[in-house]
Amino acid sequence: EVQLVQSGAEVKEPGESLQISCQGSGYLFRSYWIGWVRQTSGRGLDWMAIIYPDDSNIRYNPSFQGQVTISVDKSLNTAYLQWSSLKASDTAMYYCVRAFGGNSLGAADYMDVWGNGTTVTVS
Amino acid sequence: QSVLTQPPSASGTPGQRVTISCSGRFSNIGSSTVNWYQQVPGTAPRLLIYNSDQRPSGVRDRFSGSKSGTSASLAISGLQSEDEAAYFCTSWDYTLNGWVFGGGTKLTVL
Numbered sequence: 001e002v003q004l005v006q007s008g009a010e011v012k013e014p015g016e017s018l019q020i021s022c023q024g025s026g027y028l029f030r031s032y033w034i035g036w037v038r039q040t041s042g043r044g045l046d047w048m049a050i051i052y053p054d055d056s057n058i059r060y061n062p063s064f065q066g067q068v069t070i071s072v073d074k075s076l077n078t079a080y081l082q083w084s085s086l087k088a089s090d091t092a093m094y095y096c097v098r099a100f101g102g103n104s105l106g107a108a109d110y111m112d113v114w115g116n117g118t119t120v121t122v123s
Numbered sequence: 124q125s126v127l128t129q130p131p132s133a134s135g136t137p138g139q140r141v142t143i144s145c146s147g148r149f150s151n152i153g154s155s156t157v158n159w160y161q162q163v164p165g166t167a168p169r170l171l172i173y174n175s176d177q178r179p180s181g182v183r184d185r186f187s188g189s190k191s192g193t194s195a196s197l198a199i200s201g202l203q204s205e206d207e208a209a210y211f212c213t214s215w216d217y218t219l220n221g222w223v224f225g226g227g228t229k230l231t232v233l
Contacts, residue, residue: 044125045168045211045224061221095167107155107215111222112179114167 002026004034004096004115011121012086019082020118022096029077030054033099033109036070036081039117040092048094051079052103059105086122094118126151126223127212134231140200143228145212147193151223155215157195159188162209162227171210172197199230207232 007021024034035050049060049070058070069082079096095117101109128146135141145157156175160168170179172188175195187198195214199206212225 044226045213047222047224050221059221061219100173107217109215110156110158110170110173111213112170112173114169117167 002098002113004098004113006094006096006115006118009119009121011123014086014088014122016086016122017082017084018086018120019080020094020120021078021080022115023076023078024098025077027098030074031103033101033103033105034072034079035097035099035111036068036079037095037097037111037114038092039095049081050099050105052105053079054103086120088122090120091122092120094120125226126216126219127214127225129210129212129225129228131226132229132231134233135199135202136233137202137204139202140198141202141230142199143197143210143212143230145195145197145225147195147214147223149193150218151193151214151216152190152195153193154217157188157190157212157214159186159197160211160213162211164208168211202232204232206230 003025030053036048038046048064051058051070053072071080096115097111098113099109100112159172161171162168175190176188185200209227211227216223
């Protein structure tokens with residue numbers, strides 16, 4: 001069974017750093033793009049960033065470029081999302097997602113598997 | 124404000140057919156396919172429809188999708204209480220070079 005298992009809920013103060021993780025299993029991890037989606041009650045869903053584990057090719061949503069860092073450890077089948085200085089506005093649910101498609105990300109790809117979500121509270 | 128436009132709510136009685144719309148632009152729906160997700164409260168979204176009208180294995184054929192121009196629709200026939208959830212549309216946007224989402228439609232089964 002294809003699964004994405006995320007790290008647990010986090011409560012942080014403004015200005016602190018944070019890294020959340022997402023471990024994939026049941027498929028060839030390095031051959032699928034893996035990314036992050038933010039969900040808030042006020043702004044809905046936003047695609048943030050995505051990475052191709054095999055060559056660490058990265059795409060950012062311009063709205064999140066410079067605000068977060070996406071990375072991956074192929075040996076652990078794990079993707080990460082990192083903040084260097086959290087803000088209250090980063091309070092949200094974060095989902096990791098697998099993109100089904102080829103190694104050149106584009107319109108033919110779609111997010112087929114979602115992680116269980118990580119709640120981040122900054123207060 | 125979400126890039127794709129969905130009605131915030133929809134409702135129907137058991138057995139009815141309901142449709143949920145998703146409106147976009149040429150840069151997204153007009154040039155790409157649409158995917159739909161179901162999110163039961165407290166759980167992660169689940170892929171319901173991909174490539175505008177394809178169902179993943181395990182998704183009941185009561186769910187169907189269509190696309191025309193810069194709009195798309197999700198239809199649910201034979202409505203059941205278990206269908207009560209939020210439904211989101213998404214599409215690739217060539218301006219963003221990434222995915223954009225609808226604001227979600229909360230479906231209530233009366």
